Amino acid sequence: SGALFFAAVDLGASSGRVMVGTAGPGTLRLREAHRFPNRPVRVGGTLYWDVLALYRGVLDGLRAAGRLLPGPGRLASVGIDSWAVDHGLLDASGTLLGNPVHYRDGRTAGAAERAAAVMPAEELYAATGLQHQPFNTLHQLLAARGTPVLAAARHLLLIPDLIAYWLTGEMGTELTNASTTQLVDPRTGDWSRPVAEAFGVDLSLFPPLRRPGDPAGELSAEVLRECGLTGPVPVTAVGSHDTASAVAAVPAQGRGDGRFAYVATGTWSLAGVELDAPVLTEASRAANFTNELGVDGTVRHLRNVMGLWPLQECLRAWESGAGGRGPRLETLLRRAAKAPPLRSVVDAGDPGFLAPGRMPERVAEACRRTGQPVPRDPAETVRCVLDSLALAHRRAVADARRLSDREVAVVHLVGGGARNELLCRLTADACGLPVVAGPAEAAALGNVLVQARAAGALHGGLAGLRSLVRSTQPLRHHGPMGDRDAWRRAEAAVCG
Ligand code: LFR
Numbered sequence: 001s002g003a004l005f006f007a008a009v010d011l012g013a014s015s016g017r018v019m020v021g022t023a024g025p026g027t028l029r030l031r032e033a034h035r036f037p038n039r040p041v042r043v044g045g046t047l048y049w050d051v052l053a054l055y056r057g058v059l060d061g062l063r064a065a066g067r068l069l070p071g072p073g074r075l076a077s078v079g080i081d082s083w084a085v086d087h088g089l090l091d092a093s094g095t096l097l098g099n100p101v102h103y104r105d106g107r108t109a110g111a112a113e114r115a116a117a118v119m120p121a122e123e124l125y126a127a128t129g130l131q132h133q134p135f136n137t138l139h140q141l142l143a144a145r146g147t148p149v150l151a152a153a154r155h156l157l158l159i160p161d162l163i164a165y166w167l168t169g170e171m172g173t174e175l176t177n178a179s180t181t182q183l184v185d186p187r188t189g190d191w192s193r194p195v196a197e198a199f200g201v202d203l204s205l206f207p208p209l210r211r212p213g214d215p216a217g218e219l220s221a222e223v224l225r226e227c228g229l230t231g232p233v234p235v236t237a238v239g240s241h242d243t244a245s246a247v248a249a250v251p252a253q254g255r256g257d258g259r260f261a262y263v264a265t266g267t268w269s270l271a272g273v274e275l276d277a278p279v280l281t282e283a284s285r286a287a288n289f290t291n292e293l294g295v296d297g298t299v300r301h302l303r304n305v306m307g308l309w310p311l312q313e314c315l316r317a318w319e320s321g322a323g324g325r326g327p328r329l330e331t332l333l334r335r336a337a338k339a340p341p342l343r344s345v346v347d348a349g350d351p352g353f354l355a356p357g358r359m360p361e362r363v364a365e366a367c368r369r370t371g372q373p374v375p376r377d378p379a380e381t382v383r384c385v386l387d388s389l390a391l392a393h394r395r396a397v398a399d400a401r402r403l404s405d406r407e408v409a410v411v412h413l414v415g416g417g418a419r420n421e422l423l424c425r426l427t428a429d430a431c432g433l434p435v436v437a438g439p440a441e442a443a444a445l446g447n448v449l450v451q452a453r454a455a456g457a458l459h460g461g462l463a464g465l466r467s468l469v470r471s472t473q474p475l476r477h478h479g480p481m482g483d484r485d486a487w488r489r490a491e492a493a494v495c496g
Contacts, residue, residue, distance in 0.1 A: 048100065078219065161240065167220065174209075177240045217234070239447070249465070249466070298462065332379055336422060388494075394430035397431050
């Protein structure tokens with residue numbers, strides 16, 4: 001048949017995957033070809049991504065994708081998305097200079113103060129619309145200033161652009177991800193030269209910008225051979241920031257005017273609304289809301305909330321404490337669902353939770369510090385973490401409404417967190433709004449949708465792409481229930 005097959009490479013903080021998607025009018029299907037762990041490595045005090053292991057996972061995934069094609073089929077294209085802000089530095093010959101540093105590495109401690117000494121925070125926000133996060137690329141570059149590696153660098157490639165370069169030999173900078181560097185003006189969708197100049201960042205490190213849907217080269221002969229694929233296989237720029245791809249696949253009605261908020265939940269929860277223009281007000285800055293660029297000229301006005309990271313880290317701690325036989329997540333979630341609600345809540349936005357390690361103890365310490373009961377067992381810890389996350393969703397959705405002057409009638413919860421029923425239910429209760437949960441693989445779907453449209457298999461704008469997601473993907477609906485006042489009281493306790 002004439003069906004086209006697209007490979008979506010989606011790299012997350014805890015695992016990477018390569019999916020094969022088929023898309024056309026009335027059709028949208030995704031199959032997992034390969035999934036591999038993403039395990040950062042600490043060396044000599046620095047936390048790195050194991051970027052070659054990730055690249056090997058991508059190659060293994062493309063080989064597996066080829067085997068899923070019917071008969072002698074050909075991949076119609078490949079798209080790549082990952083987490084934001086991180087990058088590789090390359091020399092003039094295109095050789096990677098050292099391993100990309102993980103955004104959770106401590107080198108950016110004190111970033112806010114260092115940046116404020118160069119440009120007042122208000123001015124930086126007015127120019128870039130980006131929330132303050134210590135790991136923004138701009139802060140990483142400040143932290144690297146004066147190092148031999150940065151001095152030797154002639155190219156800077158964000159992670160998906162680095163993978164694309166290795167696959168194709170062509171360099172580019174995809175715009176949605178570039179908008180997380182804090183070097184882009186969200187009003188123009190171009191580099192902010194005044195900011196780059198003030199911070200001494202050499203913008204010529206960045207190869208030319210490309211937009212979701214733009215061509216990004218072809219798999220090299222070497223890669224085709226390695227993966228047993230038949231060429232030519234083009235690479236297409238997608239919303240290479242995973243959150244941009246995930247929000248493109250939110251099964252909402254329309255563009256941002258459709259009275260919906262989204263919560264893209266994985267290692268992070270990105271909670272907010274979609275707009276046509278950035279909100280650069282002082283109130284938005286004070287609330288630490290960001291304006292990241294999305295697919296089709298949209299703006300994601302959202303807050304970064306510590307997502308499932310504390311839960312993932314608790315599981316890792318229990319696992320290693322029990323010699324690899326920690327409690328199973330399903331069991332914990334079942335018990336957590338029956339644990340007393342809102343017994344204690346922590347501030348899921350507290351940067352104190354950013355670094356890895358000792359998470360159950362850190363959650364307990366946060367409860368103790370704020371005069372709340374300390375969780376008595378892992379199930380209560382899980383309940384505390386999920387209640388806290390749902391509360392943070394409530395605050396972010398309410399703040400997004402206020403700051404952008406939007407009506408919100410429904411919350412779409414997408415990403416891996418959509419598989420967590422308890423979290424979806426708590427989010428509905430906390431927000432006092434209906435929650436539509438799914439798809440869990442929103443980033444990979446958004447990646448496929450943009451490729452399919454670029455290849456001519458789909459037509460139209462975001463509203464059309466989204467209605468295809470709505471009509472083809474299984475979704476769960478959660479109405480708000482429970483005690484509204486309890487969430488209000490919990491919010492007051494956490495926010496003072
Ligand atoms: C989610 C995400 C967030 C970004 C964080 C760090 O995977 O991309 O949007 O703030 O990772 O890059």
